[in-house]
Amino acid sequence: MQVNFYQSRPIYEQIIDEIKKMLVRKELQPGDQLPSQRELAQQINVNPNTIQRAYREMEITGLAESRRGLGTFIISEQDLIKDLKEEMAQLATQNFISEMKSLGFEAAEIEKWVKQNQGINEKKTPGGEGNE
Amino acid sequence: MNENNPVITTENLHKRYGRTAALQGISCQFPRGKITGLIGPNGSGKSTLLKLIMGLIKADRGSLNIMGHPPGRKNKANIAFLPEINNLYRSMSLQELIDLYHSQFSTFCPETARELLSFMNLQPEKTVKQLSKGMVGRFKLILTMARRVPLILLDEPLTGIDIKSRSNILEGLISKFNPEEQTIILSTHEIIETERYFDHVIFLEDGAVSLQGDADDLRAEYGQSIQELAKEVFV
Numbered sequence: 001m002q003v004n005f006y007q008s009r010p011i012y013e014q015i016i017d018e019i020k021k022m023l024v025r026k027e028l029q030p031g032d033q034l035p036s037q038r039e040l041a042q043q044i045n046v047n048p049n050t051i052q053r054a055y056r057e058m059e060i061t062g063l064a065e066s067r068r069g070l071g072t073f074i075i076s077e078q079d080l081i082k083d084l085k086e087e088m089a090q091l092a093t094q095n096f097i098s099e100m101k102s103l104g105f106e107a108a109e110i111e112k113w114v115k116q117n118q119g120i121n122e123k124k125t126p127g128g129e130g131n132e
Numbered sequence: 133m134n135e136n137n138p139v140i141t142t143e144n145l146h147k148r149y150g151r152t153a154a155l156q157g158i159s160c161q162f163p164r165g166k167i168t169g170l171i172g173p174n175g176s177g178k179s180t181l182l183k184l185i186m187g188l189i190k191a192d193r194g195s196l197n198i199m200g201h202p203p204g205r206k207n208k209a210n211i212a213f214l215p216e217i218n219n220l221y222r223s224m225s226l227q228e229l230i231d232l233y234h235s236q237f238s239t240f241c242p243e244t245a246r247e248l249l250s251f252m253n254l255q256p257e258k259t260v261k262q263l264s265k266g267m268v269g270r271f272k273l274i275l276t277m278a279r280r281v282p283l284i285l286l287d288e289p290l291t292g293i294d295i296k297s298r299s300n301i302l303e304g305l306i307s308k309f310n311p312e313e314q315t316i317i318l319s320t321h322e323i324i325e326t327e328r329y330f331d332h333v334i335f336l337e338d339g340a341v342s343l344q345g346d347a348d349d350l351r352a353e354y355g356q357s358i359q360e361l362a363k364e365v366f367v
Contacts, residue, residue, distance in 0.1 A: 006357075007324075007327055007328065007351070007358065007360075008351060009352075010348035010349070010351045011328060012348055013352075041306065042306070045303055046306070046329075047167055047328075047329045047330070047331060048306070048311055049165070049166060050331070050348070052311075053348070
């Protein structure tokens with residue numbers, strides 16, 4: 001896990017967000033064991049109490065569960081990834097629309113901008129042709 | 133607060149030096165098992181508060197309770213703080229100073245000192261005289277953290293120290309911090325690098341508490357970093 005923390009948001013929330021992203025990117029699977037609190041604290045250079053808070057919050061919201069003597073595990077829920085993807089897509093879309101509206105764009109124009117930028121993050125094909 | 137069992141409680145604490153009021157009625161609590169950042173500009177009273185906690189000076193008025201006792205001899209063995217490495221010790225090697233500390237403190241763990249020496253890339257046979265300021269800062273942290281005690285006080289551990297040594301010090305601190313048995317208080321006016329490690333913060337200005345609370349809760353409540361909050365709080 002590599003995180004650069006924005007200090008203006010609770011750090012434990014950012015840790016949870018990063019774990020969610022790892023699940024969506026398939027770097028983590030449902031049912032996987034998370035590193036011990038101490039290990040993760042060392043890995044990402046954070047106060048172990050902050051990791052404890054992140055893990056506890058994930059248990060409360062049902063994203064993870066603690067198994068006594070073994071550690072903390074992501075739940076093995078079938079639809080977990082799908083649900084997370086939806087949750088994160090919703091948030092990203094809302095932020096984007098909010099931003100565009102604040103620039104004065106209306107719905108139809110916003111849609112046009114999305115279409116125009118569909119291919120923007122795709123790799124260029126060999127032969128040097130960019131994507132439109 | 134760690135379920136209302138704070139490791140230190142102060143109530144209306146006053147301390148004056150001559151005509152200067154260093155602490156003007158401080159009431160605050162330091163939560164057990166957490167890292168508390170004691171934040172404030174120079175002259176705000178941070179060092180005074182830490183010296184009171186260490187029992188080096190006495191308050192004029194008010195109460196101060198540390199691990200169930202007033203400051204003094206009962207707590208001495210349980211509190212570690214950054215040492216002054218004065219001229220007397222400068223010709224000694226790091227290993228000699230470690231051995232000295234070991235002989236003085238029963239809770240000193242040479243294994244921890246060894247691990248930290250290696251982590252910080254310091255050679256035990258070097259003398260203090262041969263070290264840069266940053267290295268001395270790192271070594272002081274090693275001597276402090278090698279004492280496995282319930283309360284650790286770090287008064288401005290980063291001041292005047294180069295950036296690489298600072299992150300070394302903070303990482304070394306985190307690596308040896310055991311929240312189940314230890315509490316750390318770190319005073320500083322350099323918030324940018326330190327705030328990520330704080331569970332709890334207490335803002336001191338002109339001898340009074342301006343703001344205190346859980347660091348992440350404050351970030352959520354104000355939508356700002358502790359650094360940004362401090363800029364607003366300290367007018």
